[in-house]
Amino acid sequence: MTGVLLAALIIGVPALAFTLWPLVRKSDRGAWLAVPNDEREQLVERKRAVMRTLRELEFEHDAGHVSDDDYAELRARYETEAGAILTDLDRLGPESPAATAPVAVRRSAWLHPAALATAAVLLLIFGVAIGVGIVRYTEPDATAGLPVPGSRPLAELSPSAPMAGAAPSGEPPRALPPEMLKGMLEAARQALFAGQTREAATAYQAVLKRDRENVDALTHLGLILAMNADGPQGSELVDHALGLFDRALAKDPNYTPALLYKGEVLYRARNDAPGAIRSWEKFVTLVPAGDDRDRVLKLIAEAKSRGK
Helix, strand or coil: CCHHHHHHHHHHHHHHHHHHHHHCCCCCCCCCCCCCCCCHHHHHHHHHHHHHHHHHHHHHHCCCCCCCCHHHHHHHHHHHHHHHHHHHHHHHHCCCCHHCCCCCCCCCHHHHHHHHHHHHHHHHHHHHHHHHHHHCCCCCCCCHHHCCCCCCHHHHCCCCCCCCCCCCCCCCCCCCCCHHHHHHHHHHHHHHHHHHHHHHHHHHHHHHHHHCCCCHHHHHHHHHHHHHCCCHHHHHHHCCCCCCCCHHHHHHHHHHHHHHHHHHHHHCCCCCCHHHHHHHHHHHHCCCCHHHHHHHHHHHHHHHHHCC
């Protein structure tokens, strides 16, 4: 055992110091993570967030979730915030070329491949020495009268006893109690209306893991995908959203939210006025007279006039 300890001291300590030295030595700036706060980058990020909020607000208004008065008030508020951000960006002036120029990085000799390879070899030798010492100088304590660790057969753990709450392999997940399902859907809806689309999507996906054809979760998950279809994968997200609407309508052809949102996505994201009109016309035959029905009738008239 003395030989192992001696090998650890002779090989391990220098190797460890050699490896860790680049991390603990004082940097040229006197700090490990000297990353300054970029005011311009913060303003640009705020501007993106405000513009995204404006797009989502317009979508919610078109879907009938936000009244005209609230829409006008919120839109004015966010547009004012966007104007203030743009003013701050103008105050900073044009971005200096030096800010975008690549920074020359001075390579350290400690990062040379030969140095790294040497450190790796020394650490490998250290690990082998420790392993040999453990195998050679240690043995199980057989005098304690207990089974040697690892000697108890794994077959004693019954494979037929599933974990609590888990369904046996090969069987569909157990259905949620109606009260729990209702609570999950309500929490998801509240997150969606609060603008927390990521949390809402996670909640709806959790519902669909237990109820794959839940029309509420399918429809509103499709709505979330359509609301976020402004990036490089926008077309793919729109296709996925329309597929979710179709699944919901296959389960319940008269589910009015799916008919409404499908028409919105077809009309605005796919420029498919005939398809949107078919979905909306069925919607107005199912809902009673009111603001939602009147608004959709206006959309149908607009879509028909555009198609002429």
